[in-house]
Amino acid sequence: MEFNHVSVLLNECIEGLNIKPDGIYVDCTLGGAGHSKEIAKRLENGRLICFDQDKNAIEVAKERLAEFGEKVILVRSNFENIYDELNALGYTKVDGILADLGVSSHQLDEEERGFSYMADAILDMRMDDRQELDARYVVNNYSTEDLTRIISDYGEERWAKRIAEFISDYRSDKEIKTTGELVDIIKRAIPKKARQDGPHPAKRTFQAIRIEVNDELGVIERLLDQAVDILAKGGRICIITFHSLEDRIVKNKFKYFEQDCICPPELPFCNCDKKKEVKIITRKPILPSKEEVHNNPRSRSAKLRIAEKI
Secondary structure: OOOOOOOOOHHHHHHHHOOOOOOEEEEOOOOOOHHHHHHHHOOOOOEEEEEOOOHHHHHHHHHHOHHHHHHEEEEOOOHHHHHHHHHHHOOOOEEEEEEEOOOOHHHHHOHHHOOOOOOOOEOOOOOOOOOOOOHHHHHHHOOHHHHHHHHHHHHOOOOHHHHHHHHHHHHOOOOOOEHHHHHHHHHHHOOHHHHOOOOOOOHHHHHHHHHHHHOHHHHHHHHHHHHHHHEEEEEEEEEEEOOHHHHHHHHHHHHHHHOOOOOOOOOOOOOOOOOOOEEEOOOOOEOOOHHHHHHOHHHOOOEEEEEEEO
């Protein structure tokens, strides 16, 4: 099975995790197993638990990580289940957590998954084909108001209302079944002059629908809340984001975890019981080098943030 995915900020992640040979590590987004393989290479008596909800990723990883034997454990599950899954395996604390967020190159390139606006396929966009909600349902059943909100909030698309109205008008006559149909609707909704500059006109809307289908922002928040409890003292968490919505969540969560008090500043004394839980390692996110962007253009929007449990 072809599963081509170039690991982003690979060396920076490995350095950021500060790997101990006997440590316990979690790769929340297995993908093509690039990050996982480099982590596993550095383990002696340690363990690496790899999460992915994509069955193709799990199958490919069985081969790519076979040389590491029992050092690597594969779990087909969403990383929002990290606490329960680790407990089921007998692990209550880990020394490092890595998450490379967003859709993988393989998922984009696998046309039948319906993630890409560059190929005509059945509307789907599910990272886990076991779930019921898919892009076809969102596009054909969500109200015009909900579509407007999703495309505006998750896609940061200035033409969200107009796109949602065009979708509603089209589906009143026939169901929207393919990515090609949706791209044509979006192109008609956005004025020609506005389509001349910037990214592909469907990029923001496709991102928004994908985020809605997979609850991508919600699962990030739930992962981070659990990760701080799971990390052992001195353990590191490395998160790679690919757009401002993801990065804002990670940045704000890290800031919150680092605070020693969240009481209003006008109070004369602290009564919140909030304790500082992490030290932020990256005050500004680590960005890919010019060389990496040249070799892998999909890395250009990547940002890596790192925090350490105290």
